[in-house]
Amino acid sequence: MLLSSPALAPRLTLVRASPLADLDDAGLARAAAEGQPGAAGAVWDRYGALVHGLLRRVLGPGGDVEDHAQETFLQFFREVKNLRDPAALRPFLLGIAVRVARSALRRRRFRRWLSLTDSGVLPDEPAAGVDVGAREAVARLYAMLDTLDDRARLLFVLRHIEGLELAETAQASGMSLATAKRHLAKVTARVHAMAERDPLLAAYVAPAEEASDG
The missing domain is CATH 1.10.10.10 (Winged helix-like DNA-binding domain superfamily/Winged helix DNA-binding domain)
Structure with missing residues (x-):
């Protein structure tokens, strides 16, 4: 017996990547500046590993990389509207990561002066x-x-x-x-x-x- 009820028919789920993933950096920067849905995830997917790697290598062992990476992207999404050249998304983001790392290094030095933690050992x-x-x-x-x-x-x-x-x-x-x-x-x-x-x-x-x- 052939069952043709839609409720019993096999269901196919199509998983499509966000169309923002196919944009170049300029398009992705504009999408982020406009607050388009999925823009945050697309920027993270494209540059999350790069930012993590940069922070890990700058700060060294015990550098709280995850926290500083999140801070970097939070600052990025607050400041991306000020990006004059959307094609400069990558250096703009790296510049923010450098500022975050520099601030972390200053705080680390201050803690050491106070004989607290962050020895880096x-x-x-x-x-x-x-x-x-x-x-x-x-x-x-x-x-x-x-x-x-x-x-x-x-x-x-x-x-x-x-x-x-x-x-x-x-x-x-x-x-x-x-x-x-x-x-x-x-x-x-x-x-x-x-x-x-x-x-x-x-x-x-x-x-x-x-x-x-x-």
Whole structure:
């Protein structure tokens, strides 16, 4: 017997991605500025991992990355209406992430002056499968970065750890290209000089001339 009742017919559920996901950055920025439904999720899907990675590398171990990532996106959605060039969505968002990271670094320094927490030291027990030597190198690197001022630290991390292009590093840091290049050359030379004096870190860093931007 053939049952043709609509109630008994198999149901097909079509899952369609948000059309905003197909927009370029300019279109997505406009959608976010207009408060279109789905815009927040589309921006998060496109750039959430990038923002998380940047904050994690700038702040180092124990940096409360999730909280700072949420703060970055909250600020972005408050400020996106002020974005003059919608195509500059990515550097605009990275600039906000840099400001959030810089503020977090200042608060961390203040807590240390008051002898509170935020030492930045990694846990004593390494996770299973983690290269203990590499883990110790990371701890020493961030201890070294803690000796830098916030601007120098951000420049070094954005360029040499996060791997941003020089122009994007300058834009995210709110500097001209020439200024960023000048300060970056100084901090790169300083970090390499410190690393070369550490037998463990020396094995992980490239020669200073290879790290410079020419």
